[in-house]
Amino acid sequence: MQTATVVNAPAGAALAPADPGGSAAAASRRANLLLLRRLALPVLAAALVLAVWEVGTRWAQVPEVLLPPPSAVVDRLVNAFPLLMKHAWPTIWQSLAGFAIATVLGISLATLLSASTIIRETLYPNVVFFQLIPKIALAPLFVVWFGLGPEARLSFSVFVSFFPVVIATLAGLDNVERDLLRLCRALTASNWQTFVSVRLPHAMPYIFSGMKIASTFAIIGVIVGEFITSRAGLGYLILFASAQAETALILAAISVLCVFGLAFYGVVALCERWTIERFGDRPR
Amino acid sequence: MNVTAEPRAPAGEDPAAAWRHPAPVAADRDAAYLSLRHARKVYQTRTGDVEAVGMANLDIAAGEFVSILGPSGCGKSTLLSMVGGLETVTEGEIWIEGAQVTGPRRDFGYIFQDPTLLPWKSVLDNVLFPIRTQKRPVADYEAEAHRLLERVGLGEFKAKRPRELSGGMRQRVALCRGLINDPRLMLMDEPFSALDAISRDDMNLALVRLWDSYHKTALFVTHSIREAVFLADRVLVMTARPSRIVADLRLPFARPRDVTVQDTPEFNRICAWLRDQIQAGYGRAAPGTGG
Numbered sequence: 297m298q299t300a301t302v303v304n305a306p307a308g309a310a311l312a313p314a315d316p317g318g319s320a321a322a323a324s325r326r327a328n329l330l331l332l333r334r335l336a337l338p339v340l341a342a343a344l345v346l347a348v349w350e351v352g353t354r355w356a357q358v359p360e361v362l363l364p365p366p367s368a369v370v371d372r373l374v375n376a377f378p379l380l381m382k383h384a385w386p387t388i389w390q391s392l393a394g395f396a397i398a399t400v401l402g403i404s405l406a407t408l409l410s411a412s413t414i415i416r417e418t419l420y421p422n423v424v425f426f427q428l429i430p431k432i433a434l435a436p437l438f439v440v441w442f443g444l445g446p447e448a449r450l451s452f453s454v455f456v457s458f459f460p461v462v463i464a465t466l467a468g469l470d471n472v473e474r475d476l477l478r479l480c481r482a483l484t485a486s487n488w489q490t491f492v493s494v495r496l497p498h499a500m501p502y503i504f505s506g507m508k509i510a511s512t513f514a515i516i517g518v519i520v521g522e523f524i525t526s527r528a529g530l531g532y533l534i535l536f537a538s539a540q541a542e543t544a545l546i547l548a549a550i551s552v553l554c555v556f557g558l559a560f561y562g563v564v565a566l567c568e569r570w571t572i573e574r575f576g577d578r579p580r
Numbered sequence: 581m582n583v584t585a586e587p588r589a590p591a592g593e594d595p596a597a598a599w600r601h602p603a604p605v606a607a608d609r610d611a612a613y614l615s616l617r618h619a620r621k622v623y624q625t626r627t628g629d630v631e632a633v634g635m636a637n638l639d640i641a642a643g644e645f646v647s648i649l650g651p652s653g654c655g656k657s658t659l660l661s662m663v664g665g666l667e668t669v670t671e672g673e674i675w676i677e678g679a680q681v682t683g684p685r686r687d688f689g690y691i692f693q694d695p696t697l698l699p700w701k702s703v704l705d706n707v708l709f710p711i712r713t714q715k716r717p718v719a720d721y722e723a724e725a726h727r728l729l730e731r732v733g734l735g736e737f738k739a740k741r742p743r744e745l746s747g748g749m750r751q752r753v754a755l756c757r758g759l760i761n762d763p764r765l766m767l768m769d770e771p772f773s774a775l776d777a778i779s780r781d782d783m784n785l786a787l788v789r790l791w792d793s794y795h796k797t798a799l800f801v802t803h804s805i806r807e808a809v810f811l812a813d814r815v816l817v818m819t820a821r822p823s824r825i826v827a828d829l830r831l832p833f834a835r836p837r838d839v840t841v842q843d844t845p846e847f848n849r850i851c852a853w854l855r856d857q858i859q860a861g862y863g864r865a866a867p868g869t870g871g
Contacts, residue, residue, distance in 0.1 A: 475696040482666060482690045484683075485713045493713065497700050577699035577743050 364544040372544040373551060380552050383533040387518055388556055390446055390529070394453025395514035395560075399507055401454065402461025409462075410469040410495070411487070420466075427459045435520050449521030449529075456517035457510035464506025468499025500575040504568035511564045515557050612639035613797050614663065614765065618672035621658050632658040634823045635672070638816070642764075645791060645798045647808035650818035651858060656801045657769050659818070663799060664688055664767045676765070686714055689763030689796075691771040695750035697742040697757075703729065704738040707756045714761060721760055728756040732786050748779030752786060759794065766798040773803065784810055785839060792836040805851050805858075810842055817854060819861025827857045 346366050352358075353365040360368060373380065405423075409416045435452055442448035472495055480490040522531025530549045537545035616638040623630045633655040640646055648656045661667040663674055665683040674681040689710075697706045707725045711718050729738055732752040734745075742750055751771060758766060772780045784807055791798075791811075802808050808815050809831060817827035831850065833841050841847055 473694070473696060475692050475694050476698075478666060478692065479690060479696050480713070482664060482684045482688065483710050483713045484686055489713055493709075494698065497698070575700040 361541050361543050364547065368544045369547040369551065372542075373548040376545060376548060380530075380533070380548060383528055383530050383549070384552050384556065386446065386526075387515070387522065387529040387531065387553070390450050390453060390518045390521075391515045391556075391560070394450050394517055395457055395507075395511055397450075398454045398457040398510055398514065399461050402458050402506065402510070403465050403503060405458075406462045406465035406469060407491070409466055411491070423459070423462060427463065431456050432520055435524055438521070439525050444525050449518050449526065452521045453514045453517030456520075457513035460509035460513060461503070461506040464502045464509070465499055468502025469495045471502070472498045497575050500571040501568065504564065504571045508561065508564045508568055511560050512557060515553070515560070519553070613642035613644075613677060614638070614640040615675040616659075616663070616672070617675070619659075619662060619669050619674055620671040621655065621662060621667060622670040631655075631823060633662065636825055638825065640797060640799075640814075642797055643795045645796075645800065645811060645813045647800045647802060647812035647815045648818060649802060649805060649808040649815055649854060649858070651803060651820055651861070654818040654820035654861075655823035656818050660767055660769050660799055660801050663765075664690065686761070687764040689758035689761065689766045691751075691754050691758045691766070691768045693770045693774055695742070695747075695754040697750055697753055699742055702739050702741060703734060703745070703753050706742065706753055707760050709757060710761045716761065724762075725756065725760055728759055729753075731790065732756060746779070747775055748782055751775060751779075751783055755783075755787065755790070759790070759796075764797065766796050766800075768798065768800045770801050770803070772807070780804075780807070787811060788837050805854050806842065809847060809850055809854070810837070815854065817857045817861070819858070826861055827854070829854070 349363075350365045350367060353363055364372075405419075409420055409423075434455070438448045438452040438455070442451050469491075476494055476498075477490065480494055485493070518529070519531040519534075522529040523535060526532040530553050533549045534546050537543075537549065616636045619633065619636045619638075620631070621633040623632055636659060648659065650656045658667060662669050663676075663681065665681050665685060665688075669681075676685075698709065701709070704725055707729060708718060708721060711721045726735075726738070729735055732755060734749060734752055734756070737745060737749065742753065745753070754771070758768075772783045775783060788811060800808070800811055813831055813835075815827075815829045815831065816825050817829075818824065819826050829850065832846065
């Protein structure tokens with residue numbers, strides 16, 4: 297801030313001195329430090345836990361079946377890598393497909409619910425009711441209905457991840473400023489026009505926050521499906537390894553699952569950020 | 581016209597006598613641009629019927645800028661919504677150019693209290709929103725959108741998003757959006773009441789400058805006396821409980837209108853008289869209650 301063009305203060309009032317705050321370089325240094333701290337602290341904490349785990353299991357000579365040290369898990373991860381990848385593939389494609397189908401169905405149902413009062417009054421209480429059921433309990437039914445193939449896991453994954461999308465989308469479609477809807481009415485806009493030009497764009501950040509939840513639910517759905525009946529997939533591999541008392545392999549499979557889940561969630565979260573940036577009314 | 585309020589000064593000294601609008605000629609709605617005939621709005625609530633607007637009779641000529649002035653809850657916004665076709669009329673009729681109002685019309689322009697801009701669209705696209713919605717050819721209106729934005733001082737902000745603008749600037753965009761489809765009637769519902777005092781003066785001036793060249797019929801709802809008088813050709817005063825139009829003044833200020841008109845004794849006398857009318861509507865005239 298500069299007061300270079302000298303303005304004469306009226307009598308009795310002194311001009312405040314120029315902002316004594318630091319230079320731009322200092323500000324950017326502060327920002328970098330802050331970022332470093334926000335990255336470094338959680339990474340350090342995780343590293344500390346792993347170190348304690350490694351040292352603790354070795355020092356107390358915990359049997360590897362109970363809890364192998366992280367280094368053993370990494371060893372297993374490396375030498376069983378082809379096996380892990382072979383089983384990761386069905387889990388990954390079924391999660392992605394389940395997520396995609398759930399998103400399309402969820403947005404469609406929410407659109408229908410927001411468009412028609414009658415449909416909403418009929419269906420929405422049921423949607424909420426279904427949402428309250430512990431959905432995992434229904435997993436065996438999907439095997440009964442869809443057999444032992446991937447259809448059972450895919451459909452269960454859709455079923456589990458569908459509700460967050462419906463509920464978030466509906467909130468977004470409904471949460472439009474009333475004045476904006478009044479404006480549409482004043483401009484003689486049709487319901488369809490109002491939906492396309494106002495409701496749907498407004499709902500975009502909501503939809504993506506629902507999809508963010510759905511992305512983790514879709515993976516849970518597939519893994520649970522694989523636990524129940526499957527001959528492939530990471531869920532199957534985890535069950536198989538536990539039957540063999542191969543704890544390191546279980547943890548290796550879980551690690552692969554974590555990496556995939558993190559990447560999947562990360563991509564959707566990035567999309568969500570973008571939609572908030574694009575459609576929200578304040579920058580983030 | 582229910583001009584029932586007694587001037588508080590003796591009749592001979594009534595400062596408003598010179599400007600008081602003559603009572604409208606009944607059944608003359610073909611001559612007026614906009615006519616209200618016993619228009620009434622009653623809301624049904626659990627505790628009984630609430631009259632939001634009672635028996636409004638009014639004729640407005642084409643090109644008149646009319647302020648509707650009154651305290652909160654006097655039904656002035658409801659009256660505006662009925663004229664705009666956003667609210668149904670419980671009783672009575674509203675006519676515009678010989679046709680009864682049954683719903684919103686394409687040749688209306690609206691400005692609400694909030695700018696209600698689409699946050700994901702640029703300033704220019706927000707101004708063009710009514711054109712796209714009403715399926716008019718956008719190319720025909722682009723030049724006008726640029727011109728309007730230049731006129732309200734937003735020439736350099738056309739590509740910006742609403743969140744990058746201040747509250748006053750956003751309301752200017754809303755003003756341009758209201759004018760873009762060249763409306764026959766502008767309906768403004770307390771458009772500047774959410775702004776700070778400085779932005780508000782600024783907007784009043786911007787609006788007056790626009791009206792130097794745009795001669796559109798306008799209804800402007802406000803609870804600010806000075807704003808009502810500064811902007812309008814005619815001021816209607818409404819009171820609450822019962823909701824009535826109690827005064828109808830034709831203002832003696834010419835257009836193009838200068839800011840300094842607000843400093844004239846006449847301007848201030850009119851404001852004082854209007855404040856009295858509002859206070860009389862409260863059933864008391866204690867100082868400071870006329871807001």
